[in-house]
Amino acid sequence: MTDKFETYKRAIARILDSAGATRGTGFLVSSQYIFTCTHVIEQVLGISCSGDLPETEIELEFPFNSPCLQQRAKVIFWKPNYNFLKALEGIDIALLELCTPLPSDVKPIPVAKEKTQWNDDFRVLGFPEGYDLRGDWAKGKILGEQAGGWLQLHAEISILPGYSGAPVWDEQKQGVVGMMTRSDVEHRKADAISIQALANTWKQQGQLIRLLNPHFVSSKRIIEEAYRACRPSGWQSEFPTTLADCVFDLSEMPTGENNCSRIVEFASKLVPAFPSLFENLKKWAKNAFQIEQQEFDRLCDRAVLTQKQPTTQSYLFIFVRSNETSDRYNLEAGILMEEDERSSVTRYQTLTVNLPPLSRSQLATLEPKLLTDILEQSRQLTQGKLQIECFLPYTLLDLAIDRWKRDDEYDEPFPLSEEYPVVVRILERLGYSKPYLKNQEWREKWKCLQQNACCFEILACCDRAREKVAEDLERGYIGLRRKTIVPPASEPGGMFSIIMKEGIPVTLWSRQDIDSCGEAERYEQLLKVSVVELPNRLKAIRNATPRKDETHIGHHLSLLWDNPYRVPPDAPSFRSNSL
Structure with missing residues (x-):
């Protein structure tokens, strides 16, 4: 096996409930953050993602490290697995933040640099019942992309519960191409969220949360005011109470003035309060939304000059x-x-x-x-x-x-x-x-x-x-x-x-x-x-x-x-x- 595949295995996490039973899988996406499925976290905590973000810490283990690394993490972001409005399955993603750093030799999963193709071979490690400690490998063929950021897979054996949240390895591309979310046991079919959809969530929302998280408790009011300034008139959702809720809500809003994303507008309004974040926010806007530095500078200047007056x-x-x-x-x-x-x-x-x-x-x-x-x-x-x-x-x-x-x-x-x-x-x-x-x-x-x-x-x-x-x-x-x-x-x-x-x-x-x-x-x-x-x-x-x-x-x-x-x-x- 290649060094990339060894890195892939060491980045896989087993997610446990309070009784120590395995409920699903996750994987390291950066030195401190883990992706899994929202429905895995719902099962671990016995709650619905329609409520507030849970404060309970999640127990997990990285079994391919010696010794097995035990960790705790908190949920900082989740997207529901069902889009009620369009009656289509949505992006079933949860982002966890590790409470303590991992050893420096444990690296994030290697991502495939090219899009997966029809009939590529895949393999995936999950923790189904009976294999919840050592894991069980499944393999098969990638049938192709589906609408909405999904991949359809056909496995040689049935994909059972316990694989949800597992990273899908493409043998030809030598990298991860998606995250397992659900399966049709009878027909040996499974669906995965593409790595592109995951990458967009990480780049556009996860990284912004990572930048702002250290400031949220001490500067909550400033962040909330920036959110409110970006909130369009008539927006019907409840006012968010957490940073992740703010970012998630902004991502759902229609674009603002000059066809600018509300999240980018939100970030620009924070610069006067957090000048030390200016360069990092500018890089984030460029990386996540292709906003040129000059354009972001202009947005920041306008945020200072045009403070929206409150209307009763x-x-x-x-x-x-x-x-x-x-x-x-x-x-x-x-x-x-x-x-x-x-x-x-x-x-x-x-x-x-x-x-x-x-x-x-x-x-x-x-x-x-x-x-x-x-x-x-x-x-x-x-x-x-x-x-x-x-x-x-x-x-x-x-x-x-x-x-x-x-x-x-x-x-x-x-x-x-x-x-x-x-x-x-x-x-x-x-x-x-x-x-x-x-x-x-x-x-x-x-x-x-x-x-x-x-x-x-x-x-x-x-x-x-x-x-x-x-x-x-x-x-x-x-x-x-x-x-x-x-x-x-x-x-x-x-x-x-x-x-x-x-x-x-x-x-x-x-x-x-x-x-x-x-x-x-x-x-x-x-x-x-x-x-x-x-x-x-x-x-x-x-x-x-x-x-x-x-x-x-x-x-x-x-x-x-x-x-x-x-x-x-x-x-x-x-x-x-x-x-």
């Missing part, structure tokens, strides 16, 4: 609650105030609503003076942007709240939705009467809005049979859209039933038949926008709608925009949320 963002909550002693409804209101639209710091204030219980017909044509009074209270408490979110009982979800009007001192009353984004929320999801059983699905679907997809890609068409809608949701769609008249929410089995049963956070529907009133083209154009723009885009459409044109689409669209991370502080299902 507030949310007026209007609650419609069933009256306990009649078939009428009580109205309540409160204002949620963010000190900065890029910040997670919020305040909440209950507003005064002096009104007797209302019937459904009275709710449909709410008195403009009442809404004007509520708005005046909110404006006394906050300035800046305002969005109106109305929490309706399930049976009233078809209520046309966007047609509610406010007084105008110099003109006739006009719809609130012409001045502010107005969206529907679902009262039952807050858990005041009983827990909402689809909370987890609701949260997971909402997180997928950060993918910034257009409405066509993310909202399943609900003008078809329910079975077809279910197929779309199974494929990864997270919301609904409908252009024909929706049956009342009180009728079972319709669109509103699907919303509740599937934890749907976003739905766009019309209260008239779009095609029959000649608005199909305008509707199709709306579906081409990014889903995160919907509230503000609808507000713009409503504002431009002629008030006397009753067939115009702007008079008849409703939007469910149900953010599980923006709720009143007393909501029973969310009392652990920080507001």
Whole structure:
């Protein structure tokens, strides 16, 4: 065997759970960092990667060294093994940092300098059951590349659990070409993440984390401020709490000004605070994103000159609650105030609503003076942007709240939705009467809005049979859209039933038949926008709608925009949320 192959073997790690049982494999990618699969870490710790990064240290061993090297490592980065939005397997990668250095003669795995080719021979060492101490070799043929950074392999024997995270050695290229992730035992097939995908993760995200990690604890606020300055308006994910979360979130964002990656923009904003990192960050930008040094210098200069000013963002909550002693409804209101639209710091204030219980017909044509009074209270408490979110009982979800009007001192009353984004929320999801059983699905679907997809890609068409809608949701769609008249929410089995049963956070529907009133083209154009723009885009459409044109689409669209991370502080299902 060659020296390269010996280096390869010595870089292989066996990953153990707390009981000392082998759960998978990993390998050294630099002197201090190890790649493995996210699902291996999930099995080791018994947790899901949808939560925060674990603080528990991972035990591992390097068995091809004499004596066997025992180490501990912490998780600093992981990517999920399932992309919910596109219903495709994502990049199943976890990056570990060793707690203590390895001996200097233990080197990172040798990487193949050329791309693997069809029918190349491979071998891989894993630690399946029965071989969890000494390991077991498997070999076969590389069938070729797949879309999304994957390699398809065909093994001579079945690849069993225990090989996940193992580096795949290409005999012809004399180097590692991928990382084993999953297998089809029956057909002796397996999939590996290509070394190119791993290299991109390491170069673009891992190395930046490595540079910033020593500064994070002492300069957390500075790093968080740089992240917030790069966060686009309307970005739907939670605010990250760790450095790795910041970097991961930035990598998912669309490019910023001048088509610049948000991660590079983020790094440039850190230079004034960390001048000692300037040269290293410049090299990182060049290596990972091919950003020339002159361009990075320009970004750093602009970061100093153009500090983004904070903009306050507030949310007026209007609650419609069933009256306990009649078939009428009580109205309540409160204002949620963010000190900065890029910040997670919020305040909440209950507003005064002096009104007797209302019937459904009275709710449909709410008195403009009442809404004007509520708005005046909110404006006394906050300035800046305002969005109106109305929490309706399930049976009233078809209520046309966007047609509610406010007084105008110099003109006739006009719809609130012409001045502010107005969206529907679902009262039952807050858990005041009983827990909402689809909370987890609701949260997971909402997180997928950060993918910034257009409405066509993310909202399943609900003008078809329910079975077809279910197929779309199974494929990864997270919301609904409908252009024909929706049956009342009180009728079972319709669109509103699907919303509740599937934890749907976003739905766009019309209260008239779009095609029959000649608005199909305008509707199709709306579906081409990014889903995160919907509230503000609808507000713009409503504002431009002629008030006397009753067939115009702007008079008849409703939007469910149900953010599980923006709720009143007393909501029973969310009392652990920080507001």
